[in-house]
Amino acid sequence: MRPMRLRRPLARAHVWLAWLVGVPILIWTATGLWMVARPIEEVRGTALRAPTPRLPKLELLVPPPGRALKSLSLETQAGRAVWVAGLSDGGAGRADPATGRWLPGLGEAEARGLARASLLRPAAIRSATYTPADRPPLDLRRARPAWGVTFADGARVYLDADTGAVLALRTDQWRLFDWMWGLHIMDLNGREDTSHPVLIASAALALIATLLGLILLPFAARRR
Structure with a gap:
C-alpha cells in the first residue's frame, strides 16, 4: 500500500514539472529538428x-x-x-x-x-x-x-x-540557423554560451520530469 500512497504526490509533481518544462522541451525539439533537417552545405552557402x-x-x-x-x-x-x-x-x-x-x-x-x-x-x-x-x-x-x-x-x-x-x-539560411541555435541553447544574445544557469536548470527539471514519468509507469499499468 505504501508505494500506492506515493503515486498521487509523484503524479502531482510530474504534472507541475511537465507544465514548467513543456515550453523548453518544445523549443529544443522544434529547433533541433529544423537544424538537423537542413543540409549543412546549404546553410554554409x-x-x-x-x-x-x-x-x-x-x-x-x-x-x-x-x-x-x-x-x-x-x-x-x-x-x-x-x-x-x-x-x-x-x-x-x-x-x-x-x-x-x-x-x-x-x-x-x-x-x-x-x-x-x-x-x-x-x-x-x-x-x-x-x-x-x-x-x-x-x-x-x-x-x-x-x-x-x-x-x-x-x-x-x-x-x-x-x-x-x-x-x-x-547567408539568410545561415542567419536563421544561427538564430535557431541561439534559441536551442537559450542564448540569443551571444549564441555561444552552452553552460548558463537557465539552460542547466531547464535541462535538470526536464530530466526530473522524465524520471518521474518513468517511475509512474508501473502504477499506471497496475491500475489498468
Whole structure:
C-alpha cells in the first residue's frame, strides 16, 4: 500500500514539472529538428563560393622582413599572389611575394572587388561596412578588423581588413540557423554560451520530469 500512497504526490509533481518544462522541451525539439533537417552545405552557402583561384607563376619568393611571423601562406587576390602572414603578436598582414614589401590593408573599393570575386554568381552589392576588431558583428564573432560586403540576395562576405582573406560567408539560411541555435541553447544574445544557469536548470527539471514519468509507469499499468 505504501508505494500506492506515493503515486498521487509523484503524479502531482510530474504534472507541475511537465507544465514548467513543456515550453523548453518544445523549443529544443522544434529547433533541433529544423537544424538537423537542413543540409549543412546549404546553410554554409557552399554552392555560392567561387572555386579557389590558381596561383600565378612566380619566379622568386621573398618573405616579408622585419616582423616576427607565426604563419605564412600564399593566396591569390584579384589575380595576383600575396603573402598572408600571421604575426607572433596576434596581428596579421599581407605582403608582395616578389619583393617582400608589406602591403596596406584593404580599402572599401578593394574589399568590394575581393568579395565579388569570392562568389560564383554574385548579386549586386548593396553596401560595404568596416568593423573594428573590438566590435565584431554578431554573425562574424571573430575579433578581427573586417569589411562586411552585403549583396542583394542577402549574402554577406566578411574579409579580413589586414590581409584580405575571406573570414566568413553568411547567408539568410545561415542567419536563421544561427538564430535557431541561439534559441536551442537559450542564448540569443551571444549564441555561444552552452553552460548558463537557465539552460542547466531547464535541462535538470526536464530530466526530473522524465524520471518521474518513468517511475509512474508501473502504477499506471497496475491500475489498468
